[in-house]
Amino acid sequence: MKLTLTIKGVARPILATIISTSMVLGANAQDGEQLFIRNCSACHKMGTRLVGPDLTGVTERRSEDWIKSFITNSQAMVKAGDADAVAIFNEFKVPMTSFPLTDTELTALVDYLKGFGAKVETADAQPTEVIEEVPIEYTEEDVTNGRLYFQGGQRLAGGGPSCITCHNVTNDQVIPGGLLAKDLTNAYGRMGGHAGVAGILGAPPFPAMTNAYSGKAALTDEEIHTIAAFLSVADDSSDQDVAGFEGESRMLMWGFGGLILIFIWVALVWRVRLRQSVKEDILKRQLRSI
């Protein structure tokens, strides 16, 4: 106690620094895990390849700065021509979302990733086989239910907003949706199939989406499955939709046909009417005689 008292006056700032550092350090491992689950786990999984690559041992393959930079803005690196970044992008075809994390958070995340460095050897060969093995089957019912969830015909169990509020899917069965967030017509393919979609739906990595669903319970497995089913169908049929001129021309035809019908109806209902001035004949004759 005496000791404490003596250093009190001088060492207070130091003490404070130590405490704050230890808090960061203390929270590090846990925070890194939380950050990973919240932001990365949608696309990345240790030991397997999902939408993105298996991250086991990534800290050994790449420098810490590279990883941080890639997390913050991967597309900038691709554009800048970083060889590794371009290679990854060419392999996976899916641009990684940018995560505006603070430096502390990035450090925590990298620290967390370091914890998986040991398994490099064993995990390296296996990942590609795992995902292809289990093809997901969607039933008609799944697609229908998914469309209902997407459109809001069926409320999400957690009470969150329906997808259509912010997202658009170009599909014959669905009305045009919001333009706030990304168009999801081809999201299924873009996100690497079921696993990617399910990952994002299970733990949305996007700040706006996270905000929109904050305070609401997460989507249930059934909801995720059916929405993924709908998006898969939407993706498959999107090619036909783009070539859906036939549908549009049919509508145009109906429009013209309807218009002509309305014209006929008007002509019939108002067939008895004054079509010209009563004096027309008189004036015509007079002008002729001039």
Next chain:
Amino acid sequence: MWWNNVETKPGTGYPTKWEDQETYKGGWEKNGNSVSLKGAGKLKGLKNIFHNPHMPVLEDYYEPWAYKYEDLFNAPEGDDQPTARAVSLVTGENIDLKSGPNWDDDLGGSPDYGRNDVNFKDLTPAEQESMFQLEQMSFHYLPRICNHCLNPACVASCPSGALYKRGEDGVVLINQERCRAWRMCVTACPYKKSYYNWNTGKSEKCILCYPRLESGQAPACMHSCVGRIRYLGVMLYDADQIEKVASSNDKDLVDAQMNIYLDPFDENVIKAAKANGIADSTIRAAQQSPVYKFVKEWGIALPLHPEFRTIPNLFYVPPMLPAMASVDSDGVYDSTTESLWAGIEKSRLPMKYLASLFTAGDTKKVEDVLKKLLAVKISRRQTTVGDLTEAEVNAALEGGKTSNKECDEIFRLTSLATFEERFVIPPAHREESIEMLENTGDVKGNTGFGFKMRPERGL
């Protein structure tokens, strides 16, 4: 807008062929024991609410114009006389005049206007042709204002309820604040006496100068009539009979209408009038009414186109146009007649024509009126000149179902009438009428005339 116009007949009138209800769909048509509007009504009104398909267009009235008079003074010097060109008051552009008010005045342009008179519909082509033979040719004038009908089609047609007939004097008016420019009244009025004002967006019509009436003056057109042919007076009528009268058969229409007007000297009528709150001064005015004499006592005035079934309250003494000469079968032009007046059978205007105007086709009624008018002439001739035989005069009196005394009365009111005899206007008792609608106590003790609001267009 000619709220008050004088047309030349035969002629197409203003607007063109206004009497042709197959074109304009004005007035009422008989519908069982009642009448229904020809061109308006609930279903027809709804159907045509955004476009009223039977209205006269600008050319049927005429495109108003003025002349560029300043050109007469400002034109640069040249070989020609400067002219003042006509400028449309609608577009402001130079226009070639095609027609104007009274374009067919005094049979001007009668190949087009006179021969297209709607009242020729009952006449054979030969009869029509004979009207335009030089020796036969004649015309008369038809002064037209709003008829302030007992069964006004315009009032019935208005979707906004902007038109109304005043209870105290029967003047039909358009409330400029309620008018919503549907223009159903323009179609519904068979006399085409409701006009749409494109500047204010409201319809307007003859108001019978009610502000003048309320202060005991005759309407301006009647007051200023140079020929002194316009008379104004009170008529008491039985409002319960209106539907029955309006829906009677064509041939009974005139008689039925005459019966709706009540004798103001009848004790029962006076009693009933008083019970209905009609002021003594109004009853007195009805007893002195010149109109009552013309219409009921003497029966020499007839309503215009009673077949429109609006029970019009303007009455016309039909014109007597004796032939002064004729062409016989040999083509000889004969300007001598056996007597001064050859009788109404030889009138230049065919009876069928007059009947089409005034009695819904009943020639007998027109003949009766004309015979009486002829008797008046003969009776006066005897009084002033005395060159006729007793038999001639008696025959004329008998033919006209009249007497020397009545002829003298007719002569006096038509020729020598004073202002007070021509216009018998009772005090308006406006205060009583207002009290029926508004609480005059609200403004008691206030000063001034209140606010005058400009009519505003549209909704």
